[in-house]
Amino acid sequence: MRSYGTGEAPPRTPTAAPDPHPETAAGEQALLDGGPAHGTRLRVLDRPAVVQVTYPCRTEDGPTPFRVDALYVYRRDPRVHHEPLRYGYDHASP
Numbered sequence: 001m002r003s004y005g006t007g008e009a010p011p012r013t014p015t016a017a018p019d020p021h022p023e024t025a026a027g028e029q030a031l032l033d034g035g036p037a038h039g040t041r042l043r044v045l046d047r048p049a050v051v052q053v054t055y056p057c058r059t060e061d062g063p064t065p066f067r068v069d070a071l072y073v074y075r076r077d078p079r080v081h082h083e084p085l086r087y088g089y090d091h092a093s094p
Contacts, residue, residue: 032074035089051087
């Protein structure tokens with residue numbers, strides 16, 4: 001069993017194989033609407049239903065082995081079928 005309180009991150013395994021044809025992995029343009037990342041443009045693959053945006057927070061205890069991030073959730077507007085796709089800020093998400 002591994003202790004996660006030591007600041008040592010567990011090894012990460014890829015969840016999907018890299019695309020052997022990078023020219024097809026260009027994705028689609030998307031726009032974040034509302035919230036702290038309003039107006040941010042990005043590229044997404046496979047039209048994900050949710051995009052998470054994080055912002056680093058400063059801890060008051062000085063240097064720690066932990067990183068604290070504020071998490072913001074944007075949900076895809078299903079009515080938009082063309083580029084740029086629209087992701088609206090979800091006020092109710094944690």
